[in-house]
Amino acid sequence: MTRQRFLRNLATVAFLAAVYFVAGKLGLKLAQVHPSATAVWAPAGIALAAFLILGYGVFPGVLLGAFLVNLTTAGSVATSIGIAVGNTLEGLLGAYLVNELANGRNAFGRAQDIFRFAVLAGIISTTVSATFGVTSLCLGGFANWDDFGAIWLTWWLGDAVGVLVLAPLLVLWSASPPVKWNSNQAPEAALMLLALLLVAHTVFGGLFAVGTRNYPLEFLCIPFLVWAAFRFGQRLAATAISLLAVIAVWGTLQGLGPFVRKTQNESLLLLQAFMGITSVMILAVAALVEERKQSEKTATHLAAIVQSSDDAIIGKSLDGMIVSWNAGAERIYGHTAAEAIGRPISMLVPPDRADEVPQLLERLKRGERIEHFETVRRSKGGEPLHISLSISPVKDASGAIIGASAIARDVSERKRNEEALQQANAVLTGWLSELEKRTHETTLLNEMGDLLQTCVAVEEAYAVIARFAQQLFPTECGALCVLNASQNLVEAVAVWGDSPACERVFTPEECWALRRGQLHAVDDPASGLICQHVGEPVPVGYLCVPMMGQGEALGVLHLQCGNASNDPVNRLSEAKRRLAVTAAGQLALALANLRLRETLRMQSIRDPLTGLFNRRYMEESLARELRRAGRNQRRLGIMMLDLDHFKRFNDTHGHEAGDTLLRELGEFLRTRTRREDIACRYGGEEFVLVLPEATIEVTRQRGERLRDEFKRLNVQHRGQSLGAVSLSIGVAVFPDHGLTVEDLLRASDQALYRAKAEGRNRVVLGERVE
Numbered sequence: 001m002t003r004q005r006f007l008r009n010l011a012t013v014a015f016l017a018a019v020y021f022v023a024g025k026l027g028l029k030l031a032q033v034h035p036s037a038t039a040v041w042a043p044a045g046i047a048l049a050a051f052l053i054l055g056y057g058v059f060p061g062v063l064l065g066a067f068l069v070n071l072t073t074a075g076s077v078a079t080s081i082g083i084a085v086g087n088t089l090e091g092l093l094g095a096y097l098v099n100e101l102a103n104g105r106n107a108f109g110r111a112q113d114i115f116r117f118a119v120l121a122g123i124i125s126t127t128v129s130a131t132f133g134v135t136s137l138c139l140g141g142f143a144n145w146d147d148f149g150a151i152w153l154t155w156w157l158g159d160a161v162g163v164l165v166l167a168p169l170l171v172l173w174s175a176s177p178p179v180k181w182n183s184n185q186a187p188e189a190a191l192m193l194l195a196l197l198l199v200a201h202t203v204f205g206g207l208f209a210v211g212t213r214n215y216p217l218e219f220l221c222i223p224f225l226v227w228a229a230f231r232f233g234q235r236l237a238a239t240a241i242s243l244l245a246v247i248a249v250w251g252t253l254q255g256l257g258p259f260v261r262k263t264q265n266e267s268l269l270l271l272q273a274f275m276g277i278t279s280v281m282i283l284a285v286a287a288l289v290e291e292r293k294q295s296e297k298t299a300t301h302l303a304a305i306v307q308s309s310d311d312a313i314i315g316k317s318l319d320g321m322i323v324s325w326n327a328g329a330e331r332i333y334g335h336t337a338a339e340a341i342g343r344p345i346s347m348l349v350p351p352d353r354a355d356e357v358p359q360l361l362e363r364l365k366r367g368e369r370i371e372h373f374e375t376v377r378r379s380k381g382g383e384p385l386h387i388s389l390s391i392s393p394v395k396d397a398s399g400a401i402i403g404a405s406a407i408a409r410d411v412s413e414r415k416r417n418e419e420a421l422q423q424a425n426a427v428l429t430g431w432l433s434e435l436e437k438r439t440h441e442t443t444l445l446n447e448m449g450d451l452l453q454t455c456v457a458v459e460e461a462y463a464v465i466a467r468f469a470q471q472l473f474p475t476e477c478g479a480l481c482v483l484n485a486s487q488n489l490v491e492a493v494a495v496w497g498d499s500p501a502c503e504r505v506f507t508p509e510e511c512w513a514l515r516r517g518q519l520h521a522v523d524d525p526a527s528g529l530i531c532q533h534v535g536e537p538v539p540v541g542y543l544c545v546p547m548m549g550q551g552e553a554l555g556v557l558h559l560q561c562g563n564a565s566n567d568p569v570n571r572l573s574e575a576k577r578r579l580a581v582t583a584a585g586q587l588a589l590a591l592a593n594l595r596l597r598e599t600l601r602m603q604s605i606r607d608p609l610t611g612l613f614n615r616r617y618m619e620e621s622l623a624r625e626l627r628r629a630g631r632n633q634r635r636l637g638i639m640m641l642d643l644d645h646f647k648r649f650n651d652t653h654g655h656e657a658g659d660t661l662l663r664e665l666g667e668f669l670r671t672r673t674r675r676e677d678i679a680c681r682y683g684g685e686e687f688v689l690v691l692p693e694a695t696i697e698v699t700r701q702r703g704e705r706l707r708d709e710f711k712r713l714n715v716q717h718r719g720q721s722l723g724a725v726s727l728s729i730g731v732a733v734f735p736d737h738g739l740t741v742e743d744l745l746r747a748s749d750q751a752l753y754r755a756k757a758e759g760r761n762r763v764v765l766g767e768r769v770e
Helices: 003-028 043-054 058-071 076-103 105-107 111-124 127-139 145-174 186-205 219-253 264-307 326-335 354-363 415-455 459-470 512-516 574-605 613-630 646-653 657-672 696-710 741-757
Strands: 310-319 322-325 370-376 384-396 401-410 479-481 492-495 520-522 542-549 551-562 635-642 678-683 686-692 727-734 762-766
Touching: 003 043, 003 058, 003 459, 043 058, 043 076, 043 105, 058 076, 076 105, 076 127, 105 111, 105 145, 105 219, 105 264, 111 127, 111 145, 111 264, 145 219, 145 264, 186 219, 186 741, 219 646, 219 686, 264 646, 264 657, 310 326, 310 479, 322 415, 326 384, 326 401, 354 370, 354 384, 459 479, 492 551, 512 520, 512 542, 512 551, 542 574, 551 574, 574 635, 574 657, 613 635, 613 678, 613 686, 613 727, 613 741, 635 646, 635 657, 635 696, 635 741, 646 657, 657 696, 686 696, 686 727, 696 727, 696 762, 727 741, 741 762
Parallel strands: 727 762
Antiparallel strands: 310 322, 310 401, 370 384, 384 401, 479 492, 479 551, 520 542, 542 551, 635 686, 635 727, 678 686
């Protein structure tokens, strides 16, 4: 080794020791459980980064820095040596594991390597320093063996977060090539960092709000970290995480922010756990985004070649399943890619040529190429197509045949013209159907506007109807029966005269007038067609008049003759019939207005996009259900649901597709909840289910069933599948997880946050209240 190189290495070791020493002294200023154990230990990240960047040869710098830090803090020379050895071995082991199993300095380029880095360097290797250090202190008499667990946990978590937050920052910025931003990216990056600093100071430093202590606002910082990950890659993401960590530690030490607890050490432990998990997830997101960008470039180039071909280019597996489908194939065969991929190639083969595909596949398995094979295929509409095929086997890197690529050319001009005509026909039919739908909606809106003129309250309406009917039919008895909201039961809401021989609640099918949509009169009970809701024997004639509002059945006006002993005719006169028809029309108008008023009221408590209850209604209902559950000593389940990766979904498919997905989730929850359950849109892509009288196990099982069923949905938007979407669910139950609305919502929200942090697409129970 030359003198110059030796001096350069010596300077590097000395500089590393100095940096390690300064960082260590700053970290130990925050020690709580023991002078040598702190929840904030940046030197662990510095040591690991140094070994990854400079190599294992710089270990004396880490060893010297660690020895001096501990010697000047607490303990003896022996304990300081033990701690320094543990700190050095921790960095060496972490660097070795990362180099061997997680792609070394390039560990932050792929998501799977980032997770390996987190486990190997952040979790496993950091146990070495904690174990060496605490054991040395206990053996030297500077720590009590009874405190071993508490000191070890603080030590380990401080080292782990130092590795997860600081090491990526140093490694990423030491790599080449340097960052190159265009004129638009630099201002955006500055804006992003400024916004992050502002929000971080607000959440952890109490910049604007008074009384935000312990509020779970840490999630407000996540969007800006995701912004950095999506727009600027791993380097700026790591920078943003580090800045957030510094501000968060400072604010927590000031007694501010969501992680403040009884002691500073407990507060820092909670904060560090959050920062470690956040760092891993954001770096993984940044890596995935970068991988996706590179894949998209390659895929776009290849797809452009395939898609630009006028011929059908189809990829298939050796079992005959279609795996790729270009625009030419869509033009020739009529099937879209969504319709074709995943289906057998035999769907294109006429029945009389069913043996042809297996024979061709056997030839391909033997490695044969098939050139200009003339055959007949059928289009999506079933028409025969004369096709010229060229089929080649597809091999993997090892030379094994894994599939086939077919190039098909339509040699029938007449068939191509027919296909074009069919496509035009389909487009025209779609336009006409859409036009009819719009016209129908406009008509309904106009009819609703007319009904708004005479809207009344529900209680007043029924009282007025009873008095009006009594005055119109003083010698008859009758009832006004209306359909309920679900259209499956008819209920008598107003009755007059002597009790009529009519059921107070019945189904629409039990009344001939509602079945036929027209007046049904029975003059002679002995020979007439009697409605099932009229009791037998019927001593007098009766009349059922359907009440129709804008072509919709709202109920029925039931009218009977007076008592048989007082009315020898036992039938309603023609005048009474006409009056009944007129009255039914007036009552129908009143009920239509009543329903309109009810609709407007429901709109005030429902989310317009999903049709579920809104947040205000949910909070009022939850408070009411909590009082009832408390009185009856019953359980009450809460589920908070969140669409996974919804922002990425919006960025990928657009907000219109996002709205479609939210509507589908609303319909999904409506069809899978009990009548007594309360489903609401809590905000954004978050939804809440209130489950009266549901235990922890029942609530969890229902959450698992909802999660499992939803991920199997095939959501369509403009004729195309939006792909699989999953749910993360947090569960809380009264009184196990809280006694108030705020406690339960907080418990379920925290459980939801853990579900997100643990990998999404899962149900997590809230933490019990002791």
